[in-house]
Amino acid sequence: MKNHTIALLPGDGVGPEVTNAAREVLESVADTYDHRFTFTTHPVGGAAIDAAGDPLPEATLKACRAADAVLLGAVGGPRWDTAPRRPEAGLLDLRKALGLFANVRPVYVHASLADRTPLKKEIVSGVDLVVFRELLGGSYYGEKKRDGEVASDLCVYTRPEIERITRLAFETARGRRGKVTSVDKANVMETSRLWREVVTRVHRESYPEIELEHQLVDSMAMHLIRHPRSYDVILTENMFGDILSDEASVLAGSLGLSPSASIGDGRPGLFEPVHGSAPDLASKDTANPIGAILSAAMLLRFGLGLEAEADAVENAVAGAIDQGSLTRDLGGDLGCRAMGEVIASGVVAPRGFAAHRLQMQWG
Numbered sequence: 001m002k003n004h005t006i007a008l009l010p011g012d013g014v015g016p017e018v019t020n021a022a023r024e025v026l027e028s029v030a031d032t033y034d035h036r037f038t039f040t041t042h043p044v045g046g047a048a049i050d051a052a053g054d055p056l057p058e059a060t061l062k063a064c065r066a067a068d069a070v071l072l073g074a075v076g077g078p079r080w081d082t083a084p085r086r087p088e089a090g091l092l093d094l095r096k097a098l099g100l101f102a103n104v105r106p107v108y109v110h111a112s113l114a115d116r117t118p119l120k121k122e123i124v125s126g127v128d129l130v131v132f133r134e135l136l137g138g139s140y141y142g143e144k145k146r147d148g149e150v151a152s153d154l155c156v157y158t159r160p161e162i163e164r165i166t167r168l169a170f171e172t173a174r175g176r177r178g179k180v181t182s183v184d185k186a187n188v189m190e191t192s193r194l195w196r197e198v199v200t201r202v203h204r205e206s207y208p209e210i211e212l213e214h215q216l217v218d219s220m221a222m223h224l225i226r227h228p229r230s231y232d233v234i235l236t237e238n239m240f241g242d243i244l245s246d247e248a249s250v251l252a253g254s255l256g257l258s259p260s261a262s263i264g265d266g267r268p269g270l271f272e273p274v275h276g277s278a279p280d281l282a283s284k285d286t287a288n289p290i291g292a293i294l295s296a297a298m299l300l301r302f303g304l305g306l307e308a309e310a311d312a313v314e315n316a317v318a319g320a321i322d323q324g325s326l327t328r329d330l331g332g333d334l335g336c337r338a339m340g341e342v343i344a345s346g347v348v349a350p351r352g353f354a355a356h357r358l359q360m361q362w363g
């Protein structure tokens with residue numbers, strides 16, 4: 001029996017609640033498939049500021065590097081908004097330290113939820129897209145300056161940084177519907193003009209059979225909710241990807257449903273829901289754990305190479321939704337813990353592919 005070490009970083013707010021639910025599902029996978037998962041738990045974000053005076057303590061980073069994969073809840077909260085190093089800085093440093101340049105955020109509209117979204121059913125039915133968000137560049141990581149009432153965040157991109165995520169996006173489109181929408185602001189930003197140039201060249205030289213379209217980010221925000229079915233792979237820079245992926249989560253019904261995988265050249269990868277610490281829901285047992293649970297499925301598939309096990313988790317999520325087990329964000333009455341239990345008990349031995357499976361090339 002192979003042992004897999006999973007570093008758990010619950011973080012803040014609803015983070016511990018949703019990671020607990022995801023851990024329970026992973027334990028059910030271990031039982032069902034006869035695996036051994038060793039979980040180690042470490043502080044990150046505000047919890048780490050409280051415990052160790054820094055949002056990413058050296059011991060947490062060391063444990064992440066030593067693990068086969070990392071599962072994170074969320075960081076941040078009003079309590080630490082004025083800390084010298086904010087909780088969010090710990091997450092950004094972790095992504096950088098692990099070299100996680102691609103953040104993959106799938107959005108899939110489950111048939112039985114299509115009438116529970118704020119949008120019309122005929123608009124969201126059948127949506128199946130994935131956002132490839134560049135994760136280590138742009139204004140997040142450029143030089144930051146503050147001089148009294150003047151502040152700046154430098155936005156920098158290099159050709160290799162754009163090229164590596166572009167290749168990953170095209171490889172993924174090959175295994176899906178064969179379409180990439182690259183989103184930029186090339187009418188204003190120099191980084192976006194370089195972005196468009198690099199994406200166009202990679203397409204021409206290596207992936208001419210894939211359909212490529214360029215879209216400016218402002219109109220993309222509009223198109224995304226007007227005709228979301230026309231998107232397959234959305235490729236974009238760090239900040240635009242952050243914003244568009246929260247918007248896209250509404251197509252599926254709730255931000256609480258969206259998972260993500262952050263991957264780089266080597267292991268370990270980092271898996272975390274798209275949502276934040278949701279301070280308004282913290283400690284109330286009302287958060288939707290599905291984003292974290294589907295992130296655990298991505299951990300199994302892309303972090304540990306356990307495809308059948310990932311299918312089993314995705315099938316268990318779909319089964320729970322189909323039988324009407326829902327949390328409050330989707331109009332149900334289940335708590336976070338109970339929702340996790342329903343999904344954990346729905347993990348069964350192989351029954352075939354997941355109804356919805358993200359095909360993706362990595363490495």
Ligand code: NAD
Pocket residue numbers: 014018073074075076077078088091254255256257272273274275276277278279280281286287288289291329
């Ligand atoms: P948020 O994602 O925490 O919450 C936005 C809204 O979505 C809230 O109404 C919340 O109740 C709802 N929501 C979020 N997760 C949910 C879930 N699992 N189930 C049901 N509803 C859910 O965003 P915010 O309020 O803008 O940010 C709060 C804090 O989280 C900030 O400190 C921010 O920096 C941090 N944050 C962290 C991450 C991360 O750790 N990856 C991501 C985003 C925001």
Ligand code: IPM
Pocket residue numbers: 075076088091092242274276
């Ligand atoms: C996310 C979050 C983070 C980001 C914050 C907390 C640093 O919003 O993962 O989407 O902006 O990347």
Ligand code: MN
Pocket residue numbers: 242243246274
């Ligand atoms: Mn975000």
